[in-house]
Amino acid sequence: MQQFNTVIIGMGRMGRTRYQEMTRHGGFNITGVCDNNLECIQDYSGNKYSDWKECIDNEQPEVVVVCTVNAVIPDIVCYALDKGCHVFSEKPPGRNLKDTLRMKEKYDKTNGLVLKFGFNHRYHNSIIEAKSLIDSGFLGDVVAARGVYGKAANLMRDEWRNNIDIAGGGILLDQGIHMLDLLRYFVGDFSEISGFTDNLVWKESAGEDTAFATMRTQDGKVATLHSSAIQWKHKFDLDIMLTDGYIALNGLLTSTKSYGEESITYYKKDLEIKSGKIGNPKEYTMCFDEDSSWELEIKEFYDALTGRGIVENGTIEDATQVMSLIDKVYKKNND
Ligand SMILES: NC(=O)c1ccc[n+]([C@@H]2O[C@H](COP(=O)([O-])OP(=O)(O)OC[C@H]3O[C@@H](n4cnc5c(N)ncnc54)[C@H](O)[C@@H]3O)[C@@H](O)[C@H]2O)c1
CATH class of the missing domain: 3.30.360.10 (Dihydrodipicolinate Reductase; domain 2)
Structure with a gap:
């Protein structure tokens, strides 16, 4: 099975879930984990980082998985795409539409990279x-x-x-x-x-x-x-x-x-x-x-990496559309 060198940034609840699922899948070689709270990564083998830039720079992974808090997501996604990495990121795609559009602009300039956001409910x-x-x-x-x-x-x-x-x-x-x-x-x-x-x-x-x-x-x-x-x-x-x-x-479930x-x-x-x-x-x-959502979501991401499939769910388009709706509701509140 083809394995992709991978780092996971943000090892809280979702980082741990993604770590387990990607390990179980077998197509991801998780070489490093990162969390600015070192307690969250003390039990992991492999290279450990508290600084996400250092993690990406040192590991030079093929895949970056972003499971941090919302505010940091756009910076990491854009940096990883700049470095030529495929990216799987948790939802929401940033804190607001501006964040999402920043990632979209970056992604639109890439060629052949896979970007997927974690709208796992579609796989229930x-x-x-x-x-x-x-x-x-x-x-x-x-x-x-x-x-x-x-x-x-x-x-x-x-x-x-x-x-x-x-x-x-x-x-x-x-x-x-x-x-x-x-x-x-x-x-x-x-x-x-x-x-x-x-x-x-x-x-x-x-x-x-x-x-x-x-x-x-x-x-x-x-x-x-x-x-x-x-x-x-x-x-x-x-x-x-x-x-x-x-x-x-x-x-x-x-x-x-x-x-x-x-x-x-x-x-x-x-x-x-x-x-x-x-x-x-x-x-x-x-x-x-049975809740197979995490497994199916990672499978779709992996299949897109290997060219056997495409990202059908959680595309940057999905992310932009849904954030645009949320943006309109928040703006109406402030009218
Ligand atoms: N797909 C889903 O159904 C689902 C469910 C829950 C959470 N989420 C999303 O996943 C993300 C994480 O949520 P969570 O519940 O795991 O939260 P969490 O608090 O358990 O984990 C977040 C982790 O990110 C770390 N972190 C924060 N800033 C960082 C930085 N600059 N560098 C490195 N690490 C940093 C924190 O120390 C923490 O360990 C959020 O965006 C959340 O919306 C998605």
């Missing part, structure tokens, strides 16, 4: 099933969708996510971005968006605890998003309405299992009432007990 089993069900045409065309993604968060806790200079935003940028990405994935590119963010409970927090948005595509498909840090429980619900039925995605069982339910429109009752129809449900 329920999402994969929903996509293939939609693409099959069995339920007709998507016309509308409604996404709710919520958690219980303490926005006053002393951590980088609650520091607006480092994080760039609140719950919309941190978690809602995944649901926005999925809404784009299922419904299409949105040409209109209106929405707002608010601090309904965490009044002192610089980052919002709530975001609502309504979007419409050029051809009239509509989607809504509710992103919440004050759901007080973990919740993932995505309803997709089609011309001949609906799909409901409930729960999301994560390591904590706190988002509930991951399932996809669908119903094929039957106005002759042969199956169930109108308004309470016969549905089909599939449940999943």
Whole structure:
């Protein structure tokens, strides 16, 4: 198996997850890890760095994996691309649209390099099933969708996510971005968006605890998003309405299992009432007990590196589109 010399920068929760997954995959030879908090890398073998530039300069890797806090992501991505490295970076693609466009400008000047952002939700089993069900045409065309993604968060806790200079935003940028990405994935590119963010409970927090948005595509498909840090429980619900039925995605399998069982339910429109009752129809449900999202995401990245595939999910285009939507919602708030 072809192996790519790789460094991982930022060895917190996501850095460790990527390290495990890339090691398990086998196509990555992780020669160095970097974290400015040396405690985070003390247990790793290989070369250790506290300075990411030194790490890239010394290791001269083929692949750089960026799992730092949001504020540092654009600098590392741009530097790595300049050095001719392929890059896998965590979401969000920077703190704001300006950051994303900086990376896009840099990437557009490269040739043959792979750049992928970690929108791992697209690889959850329920999402994969929903996509293939939609693409099959069995339920007709998507016309509308409604996404709710919520958690219980303490926005006053002393951590980088609650520091607006480092994080760039609140719950919309941190978690809602995944649901926005999925809404784009299922419904299409949105040409209109209106929405707002608010601090309904965490009044002192610089980052919002709530975001609502309504979007419409050029051809009239509509989607809504509710992103919440004050759901007080973990919740993932995505309803997709089609011309001949609906799909409901409930729960999301994560390591904590706190988002509930991951399932996809669908119903094929039957106005002759042969199956169930109108308004309470016969549905089909599939449940999943495995989260392969990290594995599938890294596989797609590796296949793009070897030329066996391309980056289909988490492209710089996806990153730019989703950040442009978020930018518009944040700007509307400041109008
Ligand atoms: N794909 C997903 O579903 C998902 C889930 C969680 C987090 N994330 C993203 O991953 C990134 C990291 O999040 P996390 O939960 O692992 O946070 P974390 O706090 O656990 O880890 C971040 C690490 O980066 C290190 N770091 C910060 N600045 C650095 C610098 N200048 N040089 C080197 N290391 C530096 C910190 O010391 C820390 O160990 C964030 O951008 C976050 O949005 C993505």
